[in-house]
Amino acid sequence: MQLILINKNGEPTQLALPSWKIKALSVVLGVVCLGLVVSGFMLKQSDFVDAAVIDNWRAKLSEQDAVVEALQSQSVARRQAVGRQIAEMQARLRRMEALASYMHESSGLPQDEFDFDAPVSQGGPLSAKAEVLGVENLDDQLLNLSERLKQRETELSILDQVLVGVYTEQGATPVGAPIVKGWMSSPFGERVDPISGKKAWHEGMDFAGASGSDVIAVANGVVVFAGYRSGYGKLIEISHGEDLRTRYGHHQELLVHAGQSVKRGDVIGRMGSSGRSTGPHVHFEVLKSGKPVNPARYVSAR
Numbered sequence: 001m002q003l004i005l006i007n008k009n010g011e012p013t014q015l016a017l018p019s020w021k022i023k024a025l026s027v028v029l030g031v032v033c034l035g036l037v038v039s040g041f042m043l044k045q046s047d048f049v050d051a052a053v054i055d056n057w058r059a060k061l062s063e064q065d066a067v068v069e070a071l072q073s074q075s076v077a078r079r080q081a082v083g084r085q086i087a088e089m090q091a092r093l094r095r096m097e098a099l100a101s102y103m104h105e106s107s108g109l110p111q112d113e114f115d116f117d118a119p120v121s122q123g124g125p126l127s128a129k130a131e132v133l134g135v136e137n138l139d140d141q142l143l144n145l146s147e148r149l150k151q152r153e154t155e156l157s158i159l160d161q162v163l164v165g166v167y168t169e170q171g172a173t174p175v176g177a178p179i180v181k182g183w184m185s186s187p188f189g190e191r192v193d194p195i196s197g198k199k200a201w202h203e204g205m206d207f208a209g210a211s212g213s214d215v216i217a218v219a220n221g222v223v224v225f226a227g228y229r230s231g232y233g234k235l236i237e238i239s240h241g242e243d244l245r246t247r248y249g250h251h252q253e254l255l256v257h258a259g260q261s262v263k264r265g266d267v268i269g270r271m272g273s274s275g276r277s278t279g280p281h282v283h284f285e286v287l288k289s290g291k292p293v294n295p296a297r298y299v300s301a302r
Contacts (some may be wrong), residue, residue, distance in 0.1 A: 171220035172240040174298040178284045182209025188294045203292035204285035211280040215269040217262045233275020249283035
């Protein structure tokens with residue numbers, strides 16, 4: 001094979017190449033082309049691996065995000081559960097404090113023994129092994145405290161029932177008049193009715209006084225009626241147990257309601273003239289087994 005080469009002066013020069021050199025050059029060019037193809041393919045394959053790795057990383061990041069979100073949800077749920085448990089214990093504690101305060105008032109124990117507003121006296125040196133409570137340990141502590149509160153609440157309720165029983169036995173019998181100031185204006189028994197002028201039976205005692213003056217309970221008990229009743233006007237009826245009840249009629253204003261417990265001397269209403277009445281007074285009845293009895297012996301009792 002002959003090649004014509006042109007030099008820089010523009011003069012042609014002939015170059016003769018043997019066939020073996022041409023074959024060798026062809027082989028070299030083929031090897032170079034093949035190397036370029038293989039390199040390109042390998043680079044392409046490298047791009048595929050990189051994309052797969054990136055996709056794998058993205059998948060792992062998504063999984064981690066899901067785990068973090070789940071942990072956050074669990075943390076919120078746990079805090080809400082602990083908050084509800086604390087709120088429940090606080091409510092029970094307030095109930096216990098109210099019950100204990102009531103017990104103090106009704107039992108007459110020294111005030112300093114029932115001062116629930118004072119901080120709890122406790123202390124001691126800090127232990128070298130002191131550490132922050134873990135979540136599981138905190139749950140155990142809250143559960144233990146809740147159980148102890150329930151137990152103490154039950155114990156206080158039982159003690160209250162005992163004290164109320166003793167207190168009721170001591171104060172359930174009517175004693176004294178149902179007024180603080182005033183006078184007896186009509187006795188129990190037969191009398192001339194002040195409105196009709198006819199002879200009639202009076203089932204209670206009338207105590208007159210200033211309009212709006214205090215009407216008091218004469219014994220411990222539970223209010224079973226507080227409202228308007230024909231003839232009585234605004235009436236209060238209190239049960240004292242053992243089939244014993246007292247009635248207080250003609251009020252101007254009622255200060256108690258049905259279901260409320262009262263103690264001897266509590267103000268239950270204001271004297272008035274509601275119902276069948278000629279002026280401000282309280283009609284006072286004592287009933288045993290549902291039948292009116294003479295209140296005089298209770299009024300005069302001390």
